[in-house]
Amino acid sequence: MSVEQRPALVGLAQESIARGSKSFRTASRLFDRETRERAWLLYGWCRACDDIADGQDHGGTMQATGDPMARLADIRARTERALAGQAGLDDPAFAGGALVAAECKIPRRYMDDLIEGFALDAQGWRPQTEDDLLRYCYHVAGAVGCMMAIVMGVAPDDEATLDRACDLGLAFQLANISRDVAEDAAGGRCYLPADWLIEAGIDPADPMAAEQRPALAAVTGRVAAMAARYEDSARHGTPKLPFRSAWAVLAAAGIYGGIARKVAADPQEALRRRLFTSKAEKLGWLLRAGTQAGRRTSLYSPAPRDPSLWNRPRQSARISEA
Structure with a gap:
């Protein structure tokens, strides 16, 4: 080129x-x-x-x-x-x-890791456990979060900040999954862990069956609640970013996180129609994020990351052949 x-x-x-x-x-x-x-x-x-x-x-x-x-x-x-x-x-x-x-100078591993997510879908892979779900979310979104952080100036060896960037990618993908359960099912896919479905009395082969909708709504809300935890963790990486980058990240977190919050508030509705953030809500988050970015060092202290959160792989990960 x-x-x-x-x-x-x-x-x-x-x-x-x-x-x-x-x-x-x-x-x-x-x-x-x-x-x-x-x-x-x-x-x-x-x-x-x-x-x-x-x-x-x-x-x-x-x-x-x-x-x-x-x-x-x-x-x-x-x-x-x-x-x-x-x-x-x-x-x-x-x-x-x-x-x-x-x-x-984006490390090649992150591009390979994203493509690995497409490999999982191509092979019809489905998560069996919560760990499987989060590993998939890393491949299709967490790796993108790491690449975006590097685009914003984060050093490729700043593992602590990249962990927070990965958390934001996980939050976005979990929000997507919680919002798109019905759409994914129509396309022959299901990203809800099979053991969660079985525990709730839901047939993983037909999660959208009418008699299972109340139980499915509960599982959907559980995914949305997970998204909120990773969004909160991601915010604590913003003090390492320049003001305008922190503003953009916090705006995206608010706008996209709003989807997960709507699913968590009414997961049954999320199974009936696609939820989204309105133009007015987007504008509100743009304004709010500007204030948050200005105060990010006091609002989001660089406290240690919650050890109960899932940890991204430290080197290129291939799981489609496992």
Whole structure:
């Protein structure tokens, strides 16, 4: 990729985030220009991988994917080609991902770990335990949190701050899972731990059965409550960030965390319709996050991380073959 192509790649990545995530687009506006552009480039690569894996166009309803292993191979091949400097405007999302990885010196392990999450889905993997659930959340979101922290200037060897960044990714994915139980079931997927379902008297093969809805709502609320714990932990990493980055992170935490809070407040409703944060709620969190960012060193002291929280792997993790 030539330097001259960078503005075009950034522009296409900006279009991608505008189409794919209103919440993340809103929060990204708070970054300084350089960080904002790099965040868009990283998002564009992650979004493209996700769309290829799920047969989507910037999110939305999952489609039948035909040969999921072929789609996984495509993701890996295009990422490898881009990281080797062989992609440009012919494959802008992947070229943009390689560009931001080079600019920020993002360790390759995090990109590999994200792709491992797509491998799990391609193989029809399902979580059996809470640990399985959190490990999956790491692969599809926690690794992204680590990469985003590095984009914001966190050193790749600052493990304590990367743990907090991972926690935010876990919180976002847990919120997604709690919100999308019905949608996932319609697509033939279930990310609720099988042992939780069995404990609640729910058949893991048919969790949306009408007679099981009250019990399923309770399990859904349990996932949303987990999201809140990881969101709270993530906030304690913001004192290490520049003001504008902390503002963006706290805004995203509030906006996305609002989804989990709505699910926790009424999990039965979450099974009936897709919950979201309104424009007014987003604006409220933008304003509130600015105040929180200004006071972050007093609000979110760098206390030791709760030892009962799940710990991310310290080196590249492959579990799809386990």
